[in-house]
Amino acid sequence: MKDKDVKTRMKRGFWKPEEDLILKNCVETHGEGNWATISEKSGLMRSGKSCRLRWKNYLRPNIKRGMMSEDEKDLIIRLHKLLGNRWSLIAGRLPGRTDNEVKNFWNTHLNNKRSCRGKKKHVKSKEANTQSTQGKMQEYPAETVSNQEVATKTALDSWIEEMQDLLSPPTMNNMPFLEDEPFIPILDDIVLLEAFTSTGKETWNEIQPFL
DNA sequence: AACGCTATCAACCGCTCTCGC
DNA sequence: AGCGAGAGCGGTTGATAGCGT
Numbered sequence: 001m002k003d004k005d006v007k008t009r010m011k012r013g014f015w016k017p018e019e020d021l022i023l024k025n026c027v028e029t030h031g032e033g034n035w036a037t038i039s040e041k042s043g044l045m046r047s048g049k050s051c052r053l054r055w056k057n058y059l060r061p062n063i064k065r066g067m068m069s070e071d072e073k074d075l076i077i078r079l080h081k082l083l084g085n086r087w088s089l090i091a092g093r094l095p096g097r098t099d100n101e102v103k104n105f106w107n108t109h110l111n112n113k114r115s116c117r118g119k120k121k122h123v124k125s126k127e128a129n130t131q132s133t134q135g136k137m138q139e140y141p142a143e144t145v146s147n148q149e150v151a152t153k154t155a156l157d158s159w160i161e162e163m164q165d166l167l168s169p170p171t172m173n174n175m176p177f178l179e180d181e182p183f184i185p186i187l188d189d190i191v192l193l194e195a196f197t198s199t200g201k202e203t204w205n206e207i208q209p210f211l
Numbered sequence: 212a213a214c215g216c217t218a219t220c221a222a223c224c225g226c227t228c229t230c231g232c
Numbered sequence: 233a234g235c236g237a238g239a240g241c242g243g244t245t246g247a248t249a250g251c252g253t
Contacts, residue, residue: 014221014247036238052239053222088241103242104220 011045015054019044023051024059032060057098064096068105076102077110 015023026042032055035048042051057063068076072094079090087099087106094102 012223033239047223048238049224049240050222056240057221085242099241100221107243108219 010047010050012050015058019046020054020059023054026051027055027059053100057100062096063098068097068109072097073105073109076106080106080110 022042022044023038023046026038030037030041035052038051039046039048044051046054075094076090079093083089085103087103091097091099091102
């Protein structure tokens with residue numbers, strides 16, 4: 001059968017609870033990753049891609065749903081500053097959050113380009129609202145931030161600054177590939193950093209000797 | 212109440228990457 | 233080394249809930 005035929009026969013659109021249940025059972029039986037097999041054996045008439053997406057974003061254990069906390073928002077903003085649109089990497093630093101969720105959150109809450117989408121004309125009272133939401137990306141209005149949050153942000157700010165310094169040491173200036181992929185060499189360092197901070201080493205001076 | 216518009220988010224599409232042959 | 237298949241990723245679309253007029 002031609003690929004096109006297979007494609008057109010595949011079911012699309014929103015998943016029903018019973019489909020979720022079937023998919024969950026199939027993943028338990030065949031293992032996560034064998035999406036072609038799961039697609040075929042489940043009888044759901046869903047593509048492997050569709051099964052994978054549904055599992056990864058909604059059915060996987062330990063998925064966290066609902067509103068992003070202030071800390072999560074803050075982390076997304078800062079990691080985006082560091083990593084760009086590397087949604088899977090950013091999501092990897094947010095336990096229970098998926099790349100799709102992070103991406104959607106960024107596009108709807110934090111990305112000011114998003115507001116230009118569509119055929120907009122009428123910009124009325126909602127504009128102020130929209131702009132205040134977009135403003136989160138740029139700054140933190142003092143009146144909405146507690147002392148504890150300020151302390152956290154300050155610590156994160158210095159962490160980010162330290163990481164950014166790492167991106168441009170003089171010895172790296174002659175490495176052209178870093179202009180396109182400036183973060184790759186330090187991704188493992190980020191992982192290490194998280195490991196250290198989880199064991200109580202929280203300041204840059206404590207961590208730096210190990211890097 | 213009805214309509215129009217916006218915001219949100221689940222899902223799809225197409226491209227790239229990885230791996231086995 | 234080259235090719236094909238499958239998996240993964242980021243960008244985009246489309247449905248719809250909710251709000252304002």
